Amino acid sequence: MAHSSWLDAFLVEPGATIDLEALDPRDRSRFPDEESARAGIEADAKAIDDLQDRLYAEGRRSLLVVLQGTDTSGKDGTIRHVFGATGPLGVHVHPFGPPSREELAHDFLWRIHRACPARGTIGIFNRSHYEDVLVGRVRGLAPPEVIEQRYAQINDFERLLVESGTVVLKFMLNISKAEQGKRLQGRLDDPAKHWKFNEGDLADRALWDEYREAYRIMLERCSTAHAPWRVIPADRKWARNAAIAAIVRATLEAMDPRYPETTLDASSIVIR
Ligand code: ADP
Secondary structure (H helix, E strand, O other): OOHHHHOOOOEOOOOOOOOHHHOOOOOOOOOOOHHHHHHHHHHHHHHHHHHHHHHHHHOOOEEEEEEEOOOOOOHHHHHHHHHOOOOHHHEEEEEOOOOOHHHHOOOOOHHHHOOOOOOOOEEEEEOOHHHHHOHHHHOOOOOHHHHHHHHHHHHHHHHHHHHOOEEEEEEEEEOOHHHHHHHHHHHHHOHHHHHHOOHHHHHHHHOHHHHHHHHHHHHHHHOOOOOOEEEEEOOOHHHHHHHHHHHHHHHHHHHOOOOOOOOOOHHHOOOO
8 A cells, every 4th residue: 555645644734624523434435445454454553663663773753643532532442553563662652631730730731741752752642732722621621811822832832842853643533422422332331341431421422512612623723734633534443543554654654764874894793
């Protein structure tokens, strides 16, 4: 598969107004069939492992993958499938829950910045600084004028990261309300999944429309040329995984990390 064609897949064009409801969570038009898409995920995951090895050896740049999506949208599953073959040394996953007292005593990007990937590594954010304009906005966790300032602050912060050698990939996992209903019911029906069930998820589901509006504003204001958003159709898990794996692989291929040149003359060294 020609991976460069994935570079502009599902992009939110910077500056565009978007109709989130017009983006189909069941879209599978990029995949001829499910079987080859599943095979593609496996091949892409292996390629990502190899590219990450080169990124680490090169030691100059990093990749940040931001995953945002409502409860049950598949952030954990995406990480498992897309990065499951990547050696754990060079990949770090950071989940972001409600901020601690210490975190609240700083600006909202403080905890984010310290979790950003070091040169040579891949960082994955399971939720992110965008919660501060999503749950923050919907639940009024900060005054409206403070929330308003955050969009530009985020864009400036991400520019700093990009100019410092980090490529920023942002994925919104777009599931429908009906699919979320099925997945929440699935958690209730399966005792092994009860631990995942959280009353707070139902409270957030009751605010579905408010969250959709907050997502729309976030996508419109924070899809920039340096760090654009992508909206991934996520009602089908395999299509979600296949799309994100292909985009991550294409991005790493475009970065083209190289093993460093050395002056080592291996033939002159004899191991005794
Ligand atoms: P998950 O639901 O992703 O498996 P958790 O339940 O531990 O993980 O934490 C997620 C919760 O943390 C979500 O309800 C989310 O809205 C909340 N959260 C994350 N970041 C923030 C933030 N900056 N401010 C307030 N709440 C946040």
